[in-house]
Amino acid sequence: MQDTVLIVGAGPAGLSAASTVTASGYKAVVVEKEEILGGAPIISGYAKLVPSGEWAKDAIGRMVSRVEEDSGVTIHKGAKVESLDGEVGSFTAKLSNGETVTAGAIVLATGFTHFDSINKPEWGFGTFEDVLTTTQMEQMVSTGKIACPSDGRVPERVAILLCVGSRDRQIGREWCSKICCTVSANLAMEIKEISPETDVFIYYMDIRTFGLYEDKFYWKSQEEFKTKFVKARIAEVTASPDGRLLVKGEDTLVKRPIIIPFDIVVHAIGMDPNEDNPEIAKVFGIGLEKHGFIERAEHYTNTCGTTRRGIYSCGAAYGPETIDDSISQGAAAASRAVADLNALVQKAS
Amino acid sequence: MAIHEKSLIEPDRLQTTESLVVDGVDVSGSWNTMITPRYLRDYDDDFEKTIQKYGGGENVHRCWQCGSCTNSCTMYAQNVQFNPRYWIYLTRLGLKDEIVKDKDIIWQCVSCNKCTNICPKDVRPEGVMKALAHWMEDQGITEKSPSSHFDETFWEEIYHTGRIEDAAVMMGFFKRTNQPLVQEWLVLFGQRMMKYLPVSQLLKMGLNFIVTPRTKSWGKTGEVLKAYVEEQKEAAHG
Amino acid sequence: MNSKDPKANNETQGVAGHGSFFQQTDLSREEAVKATDWVRKHVDRRTVDLGDRMDDVREHMYELEKDGEIIIHRITDEHEPQTVKTLFGWEKKIPTKQLWHHKSCGQCGNIPGYPTSLMWFMNEFGYVPGKDYLDETDQTSCTAWNYHGSGIGNVESLAAVFLRNFHQAYVSGKQHGHELGHFFPLVHCGTSFGNYKEIRKYLIESAELREKVKKILGKLGRLVDGKLVIPEEIVHYSEWVHVMRNRIASELQKIDVSNIRTTTHVACHYYKMVHEDAVYDPEVLGGNRTAIITSIAQALGAQTIDYSTWYDCCGFGFRHIISEREFTRSFTMDRKIRVAREEANADVMLANDTGCVTTMDKNQWIGRAHDQNFSIPIMADVQFAALACGADPFKIVQLQWHASPCEDLVEKMGISWSQAKKNFQEYLKEVENGNIEYLYNPELAYGGQA
Amino acid sequence: MATYAEMQQIYDDIRGDFRYDSELNGCLNCGICTATCPAAHFYDYSPREIVQLLWTENVEQIYDAMQEKIWACAQCMTCAARCPFKNSPGGLVAIMREVAIKHEMQSAKDVLRPFGRVMLKLITTGNQLSPDMIQPDHFPDWGPNIQKVEGDLSVLRKAIPVKTLQTVETAWEVSLKTSVEMYTIWEMTGVMKSLELMDENLFDVIEDFIDEKREEYEEWLEEQEDED
Incomplete structure (x- = not known):
């Protein structure tokens, strides 16, 4: 032995x-x-x-x-x-x-276990079909087509919310999941590659694309793929009557509350034990x-x-x-x- | 009833009808006052592209909001409302209404280019501010700035004659900007020229001012050039 | 792994997460809907192991009791409790019987149909006043409206008021021939509910605060064996409605409300203050939002319509509704009334707190001063339920105090508003002559026997 | 304008509250509080800004914010439910309001003057709202339909089938003994003192009222003894 x-x-x-x-x-x-x-x-x-x-x-x-x-x-x-x-x-x-x-x-x-977004219910996962997790979005990317799960339309806009199940004492998750920023930037590029008419917005409180991930993912997604980074942690996701999702936050750079329509909202889910x-x-x-x-x-x-x-x-x-x-x-x-x-x-x- | 927090509400968001009766109830003044909300409801996805088509705005999408531009800005030191980082952010998201609020200060950029020099991602903030100023002029949001007037007089002169006659450009600029054609400094300037320049030179200048000579065989070059520039502008801004 | 493997798309749970495998969607609606069945599928994993990182204040309470510091007013089998789940999957006991009505100053002063509908329900279930419930004059408001509005008042005063009221609840059974702790407090007000929970937490956490208020309670003769009495759970009336919803629907409902479109506004102080204590139920809104209010509307068979400002506050603001009404009316019109009207086309907005009902009910009329002519009936969940169970819109549900167009709703439910109003006006003459109908013998409220 | 030392004292009083440490754990400027704040949707008010001022110990701007901004908060506490740090911006505002009163800030007095009716009602009766406060004269903006049945208020109240609610000057009837107990709470917890700092006239009126009630209660007790 x-x-x-x-x-x-x-x-x-x-x-x-x-x-x-x-x-x-x-x-x-x-x-x-x-x-x-x-x-x-x-x-x-x-x-x-x-x-x-x-x-x-x-x-x-x-x-x-x-x-x-x-x-x-x-x-x-x-x-x-x-x-x-x-x-x-x-x-x-x-x-x-x-x-x-x-x-x-x-x-x-x-x-590890992926954070289950159902534990952050105010962000709409499990309530609205077009709210997905990064793993689900990756699966969608694997199919080679970007479409809203609710009705198959091509999204005009996708929002990726960072720190879902990370850095959140409300649900006992005090750690940073380390890789979601980079994964999200990567995902933004993949979405844009498959669906050039889709604009991707990433809502962040800090960007942590550490080490060599900085230019390869953060800069590249922004400079080549026109991903927009908005400094706001999202508070709630609801739906408007036309079926689009409404993302509610404060744009902390403009210092105003925002309520912005999106077609798909992606949770950048963290890593649980x-x-x-x-x-x-x-x-x-x-x-x-x-x-x-x-x-x-x-x-x-x-x-x-x-x-x-x-x-x-x-x-x-x-x-x-x-x-x-x-x-x-x-x-x-x-x-x-x-x-x-x-x-x-x-x-x- | 007074709104205590009135200073926390922009005046144009207060709606009050001074004298009003609804369903037989007098609800004049503050009884009917309503406030319109201040949250932002949407982005204009095309705005960034619009600004990128103006000279200087091309790299606006590279900004990651580090704030180096604002920190280094000559004007920011004078006026904290003058914030290139903020305008770049608004441009990126297409928050046009917010930009327009600063229409009266964006043009104050002194083009010292410290921002462009310090920017770690080559955004060229100075160019973005120029682009924004031009966009606002094009939209009729701001009056044409003196520099735009000068620019236009300058080019009109070129289209017309293929060359620049300083005195004509200056007079044209004064006319466009409603300034008196005879100005104290100009008179002084003229007197000194008369004193120091040879007579032949003065005569030539006077003649040129009156007849405005054209470049040899300029012909229709000016018109073609003008058409081409218009075409390019059309292609860039739609 | 082949992501198109049908097996992968249903029950399997990968190690790496809630194994909902994405399938390629098709442009046709039916196929798209089918492909995303997993989204609609019930997921119940809101029982995350939070370990020691999320504090359950009740655990500390039990420890304090063990150390002989406090007495816990417990919910016993006699209270016929039902167990519900709260936000983190924690359990909460809701007593259904032997309740001490802790009234709400706003409700009683402004929307009295609230407490009357609730007591009416208890009567309908055959509860015996003085045994199964008690309403008495020995109680003050929680005083938190003033505190949140003005800052006059402080944690000590709020704590002393809380303990004084709840001590009374604890001992109230005695003069009616019951044991200590017979009646368990049922809090009618959303703000009282939130405030009491917050104060309870401070009391449990701070020995200093306990010491301070103990002196006061001692002076008032409001200690038991020299100890503070703290209730095991703080229970809101809408939680009672929630656990009784199926009995209400099956035993008492008389009117079909399937044609009624309801929207829900849950009080912030119900589910946002000490939010881990709010009730969530996987059967209601997927367990993703608090079940309160929606659950009773559902049980009665009404349509429940979502709207984009579901999470928003009503605009009450404590001081604002009195002296900063420009804010209150603007907020409630923009974020609540307009949305419920335009988006949801609702027949009624149901709420569970005085402040919210007052705000949304009273502030819609003025909208017409600025082309915001939106209106919608506003009432409490328990009032709507009482209507559906055949309670009189005036005598019991007391809709005459509402400013919003409740007439439309009542008519749509098949009840004649004009007839009911006529009856009521006749009844008013009786009232003037002193012939008043009571839900319970008034003497009870003053220590008399039922 | 206060001196720096006074402003520092105000800040120290805020920081000294026993709730302070549990309501402020840190702040990364994420904005989730302001996102959900009803006041922020209408006022130039931001719970994030309040938290930042406290977190960075900016005593001058804290003082400024206490003049006006803290009164914009609607105390809905949505901010506290959402904050990933488990801060309670609304709770911090509540502390700041208490301190504003303690320091007799003129702005606090001005803000609270129209709210005096509620304070009066609360402190004297243990209720915060009574039917007679909601009269059409005070609330023209609530419209003509403020109640749907014409009639004398006291009769309409009597038509409520619960005796404890058939009152006009209080929301429900509060027993004399209960009221007197509550007065003791006000006195022992310093509420009366805060009130005196805020509004001396109101304080005098309430003191008289309380004295009267106490006398009434004493008399009632004597009567009870006589009966026994």
């Missing part, structure tokens, strides 16, 4: 971890609760990824096939870890499919930080650690994370796991 790493979750982080484990000459067992691999980008049908611009099904698809074709990886789909015994070097996990996995170390790549985290914490005996994400161990010398020895984590399980960084962290966590096992072998000999 000291040659095996158990990886829970097969999103970008988990897939990256699995490949890193086998590349180091160890075996990986991947447990994924869904019937397919790929995690959020595949299951939610993301369109083009940030920042590569590759379609999710191609880019993450490559990661999936690399793992599926890897003889060093055993995959359990549609399964969860139900209980865990042992300690570093000799963990035994019982799976919901009846199988038992023994492994020397564990990587939790359990990711995986809704299974309480269960995951219990099964694996690890701690959660105060927002409900997996608690990170002291980071400087115990990189990718959790509160339990031999169990590591990575990616969005720790908190909102980009796909690229999740992939890197998956590799890092796998390295930590392998290093652990290596140390045990060294110690024994």
Whole structure:
């Protein structure tokens, strides 16, 4: 068992971890609760990824096939870890499919859950058909056609509302979801590309297209695709009798309330802790930080650690994370796991 | 009944009928006062494109509202209402009514170009203000500015003669702007010219002023040029 | 994953979210509607785990009680409570019986059909005055109208008034032969409801405030075992109407109102102040807006029409409606009356607070001074329900106090306004002669027996 | 015009309120409060601006805002329900109003003068509105149809089938004992003092009224004892 790493979750982080484990000459067992691999980008049908611009099904698809074709990886789909015994070097996990996995170390790549906009009802999701989330809009982009779900008309105007389910103490979500600004700018460009007659407005309180995302997404969406950024956090979305949506805010630069008609309103939904985290914490005996994400161990010398020895984590399980960084962290966590096992072998000999 | 917060309401949003009886009830004055709301109801999606077609407005869409232009502005230091960043924002969203409220100050831009120099995204705010000023003139929102009058006199002269005769342009400008043709400084200027310039030169100038010579074989060039400029303008602004 | 996979488009919930998979729409309306069925599909996940991050004040209250600091006036089985869900999926008990009517100064002074319709309903359900409900003179208003209007008053005074009134509710049963806590307060006013909840929160959070008001309540003899009495829930009358709506419709309704187009205006102080306590029901407005008012209109079978300014306040403004009426009338015309008229073409606007009814009812007439000739009947949900259940438009529903055109609505419901008015005018003669019909024996209000 | 020290004192009094810290957690200028503010739709008033002034401790402009702007707020509290920081701009305004009164600001006196009738009614009766306050003379703008049945107000009130509501000078009948208890609350919580600062005449009228009621109550108590 000291040659095996158990990886829970097969999103970008988990897939990256699995490949890193086998590349180091160890075996990986991947447990994924869904019937397919790929995690959020595949299951939610993301369109083009940030920042590569590759379609999710191609880019993450490559990661999936690399793992599926890897003889060093055993995959359990549609399964969860139900209980865990042992300690570093000799963990035994019982799976919901009846199988038992023994492994020397564990990587939790359990990711996140998209914020459910239904919890912010005044923004109209679930009330009006033309109020969508970014994931739904990405799915629409994937179909190659931009149309109002209510009646199929081509929208003249689309509003993207940032910070839906992020930075909002009213609903207990104090964190910034990090990537929505960039994703929204990207989405604005994709919409304009498919539907040049559609104008896209992004309502923001700050723009956080950090690092190299600045010019590639923020500037580009504005300069090349004429996306308009309006400094207003939206208060309420209602509908006017002609079926258009009315977006109510204060344009804080004009210092006036605004009530502006739109055809589609998109919620840039944030990243919640995986809704299974309480269960995951219990099964694996690890701690959660105060927002409900997996608690990170002291980071400087115990990189990718959790509160339990031999169990590591990575990616969005720790908190909102980009796909690229999740992939890197998956590799890092796998390295930590392998290093652990290596140390045990060294110690024994 | 007094509206205490009256100073918080722009006067043109107060509706009051001084003397009014409705259904037999006297509701004169403040009893019938209503206030019209101040919220913004829509954007004019085409306005940004309109301004981009004016010289100087091309890059208005690049603005991200950092405020460097306003911070560096010579006029802003004099008058905080003079706010290029704000006008650029209004232009982008097509909030025309708000821009028009500042019609009497936008033209005060002194073209120092500090804003254009400092702008991190090459918006060229100075150009945007010019574009806005011209748009307002075209719409009849503002009177033509003196500089526009000068510009037009200047070009009329060129179309007509293919060259510039300073005195004629100046007189034309004075006429258009209803200024007296004889001005104190001009008289002084003339006296000094007479004192220092050779007589032949003075005679030539006097003659040119009276007959306004044209460039050789100018012919219909002026008309063609004028037609072309009109055409270009038409194409740009519709 | 193939996004066109039919299985993916219905029940499955991806790890990555509320798995509503988008399908390509078609230009035809029918197909578009079909493709977006998932939007209309009921989603009930408003039970987010908020952990310790969202405070439920009731938890702290129970702790204080355990520490012997306060006494909680509890809702017991005797109150025959019904459990409803609030904004975050939290539960709230609404007592349906043994209620102490905490009246509203604005209602009673201005729209008396409000409390009378409510008590009329209780009678119709066979409630026994003095046992199942009590209306008495030992109560003051919450005093928050003045506080919000002028700033005269302060948290201490509001807290003392709150505790004084609710102490009386707690002990009121005694002189009618019941236990302490027999009657549970039912708050008629939206502002009282919001204000009391806010004050309760301050009281629970601040030991200093508790100390200060304890002195006052002690002086008034309004402590029980030396402790403050705080109710387990603050309950609004419209919540009682909400939980009774199906019984009202099935047992008492006499008039078909399916041809009536209703719009709803819920008081800001009902669902925006201490908003986690407002009632939400997945069956009403998809659980996306508070269920109050809409739920009773729905239960009665009336049409409920949405309009774009649903969330807007009425324009009441406390001081404004008295001395800044230019604002009040302008706001209510622009954001409420015009919209309900033009957009929704509503037959009636239903509300659940005095201030809102007064504002929208009284301020529409003046619109005609400036070409805003919009009008629409305004009344409380409970008044509309009483009409639908056959209550007299004058004697019980007291529509004579309204300025808006209630005549039109009453006629549309198939009730003869002119006949009812004639009857009432005859009844007024009886009243002058001292022959007054009462909903309960008046002596009860003064400590007498039923 | 107040001195800087006075303005600073006013700000300190606002900040010193025990609610202050829970009603102001920070502000990112998102504008959601002003978006939903009814006053902002008609007045040049912005809860965001009020919060910003407090957050940035701008004592001079806080003082300015207290002259006029804070009175525009309609106290609907929509701002508090929406703010992602869980601030309560409306609650902060309420604190500022209390402080304006405490400091006897002339603007507060001017604003509140027409509201005196409500204060009088409230403090003396425990009701805030009574049928006799809503007479057509006071409200021509409410139109001729202010009530749909002609008749003497007291008779119309008697036609309400609940005895406690058959009153004209109060919305409902409040027992003498209850009123007297309430006066004690006013005195012990400093409400009477605030009133005195605001409007001395009104204060005198109310004091007389309260004394009278108390006497009445004492007499009633004696009668009760005699009966026993």
